[in-house]
Amino acid sequence: MLGIKKNRKHIFIRKVLWSGLILIIYMFGRNIPLPFTNYDDIFQSSKQSFLLILSGGATGANLSQIALFSLGLGPWMSAMIIWQLLVMIKRFNLDKLNKKEADFYKSLMTLVIAVIEALGMLTGFSLTEKTFFVLSSLVIIMSGGTFFLVWLANMNSEFGIGGSVLIVFFGMIGSMEETFVRVFKPTWGNLSYPLLLVAGILLLAVFIIVISIIFEKSEYRIKINRILVNNSLGNQVYLPIKLNPCGAIAVMFGLSILMVPNYIIQLLTGVFPSNNILYWLSQHIGLSSYFGVSLYVVTLFGLSFIFGSINVDAERIAENFRNSGDYINGYRPGRSTRDYLQTYVNQLSLIGALFSSLIAGVPLYVGVVYPSYSAVLMMPGFLMMTVGMMLTVEEQVKAIKILHNYKEIFE
Structure with a gap:
């Protein structure tokens, strides 16, 4: 029995370490700025569009700057939705494809969406020069960042805990923190009852979390x-x-x-x-x-x-x-x-x-x-997502416990 508990603890530590390593790589790549970008102009323009930045955070994206992981998992998530819709239609026989063929078409759809999103993002940002070479180079790098992020999510599913949910969760937390700082920091000193406001927000957050858990369970x-x-x-x-x-x-x-x-x-x-x-x-x-x-x-x-x-x-x-x-x-x-x-x-x-x-x-x-x-009014949806993600991780942890909770037949 002691050996089983020790083995289970060893597996948890290994998975947590893998997830920690993957998160470090993600946070590092999320803040690597790309070449040919005017960072100061981008930073100023991002202050005016932090609602879009917060939306992107729900996919693990970083829209406040042109970075390696700026697109996040958004293209892959959109491709998965389109793929599921096509499978449900049942007119293209996609449900009869083998895994290798299905993965190829999913990757192709992800690539197309990543290129579109990268081009759309670059048109709204300030670049040092907008030549074909610069645009194509940035699109290739940003699309490659998305595929690398998908690979990281798959590695976390295999060796860590949480799968792609973990990457999305930490990207979302970063966007939420940035949003609260931008919204409340300039006006905090002018509020008549700041503690009352914080208490109200916390009570509302607890209510949404409780209701979300009830609906999930x-x-x-x-x-x-x-x-x-x-x-x-x-x-x-x-x-x-x-x-x-x-x-x-x-x-x-x-x-x-x-x-x-x-x-x-x-x-x-x-x-x-x-x-x-x-x-x-x-x-x-x-x-x-x-x-x-x-x-x-x-x-x-x-x-x-x-x-x-x-x-x-x-x-x-x-x-x-x-x-x-x-x-x-x-x-x-x-x-x-x-x-x-x-x-x-x-x-x-x-x-x-x-x-x-x-x-x-x-x-x-x-x-x-x-x-x-x-941006603050997006928090209820984000809290719903957080509850769903945490319950998903909890189910994975329980599955690991059950999987390694049996005695060996031959010792």
Whole structure:
């Protein structure tokens, strides 16, 4: 028994050390400035667009400067969303590809999105010169940084704890810290009741965290009959469906996919500066306008349904039931079971979508009215993401404990 505990402790230390090393590399690359950039001009312009910087932080990006990891995991996250949508359509037979072929097409989509985002980002920043050589060099370096970051995330999934979640979490924490400093530092001395404000923010944060945990932990249980289980445990078998099937992942991926059209419009505006439609879109597609916030809320609502169906695949579950002989009382195996499960998935996804939109989306409308606090009003969504990430890490830690909690048969 002592040997098992010692081995488990050794595994934890090893995984924590790996994750620590990966985070050090990430933080180092996140602050390596690239050549041909006018850092002072970029720093001044970033002060005016810290809402976009905060949004980028949700993908591990660093938009306050042109650095090696400026794009973060955003292109890869956007590619994963598009890929899942194409798989769900089932018209391109993507679900029949082997892993090597699927990884190739995912990487190709990531590369295309990374190039678009890099070009869009570079058009909005001040460079020492904007020649083809300079732009192409920076695009290659920034795209390479994204792929290196994806590789780091995969290495953390294999050897560390948290996978890509850990990188996104630390990027988000850095952006949140920078935002609070920018918003409250200039006005802190002018506040009449600063401690009361801090207490109010903390109480609101605790409330959001508690509600998020309730939604993450609550589940609807559907009783299952297993013909191969003939004992007292057979009456305790059920299929759990979370109250919020998509979790907080829709918030993170929603910010990621919303940045793609943002960069495309920035790129097109640089090519066609006199186009009134592009100019209007460039001014309103961000989270500082009613149009941009509404677009984000709709995206968030839709992604909640999509990820709910992905996380709880009613068709796959029904097929597994049919193959194993399991069944739900009153429903025949196959289509009837699938439709029954899909009904509950849709209903619970609707609850989760409304919850995510209410917590992460609606406060941003207040930010349009009071722009100076718009970045702070993104914190509820970030707290949702933080809860989801921490619970994911907790589940991985529990899995490691269970995996290494058995005695050896032969000692």
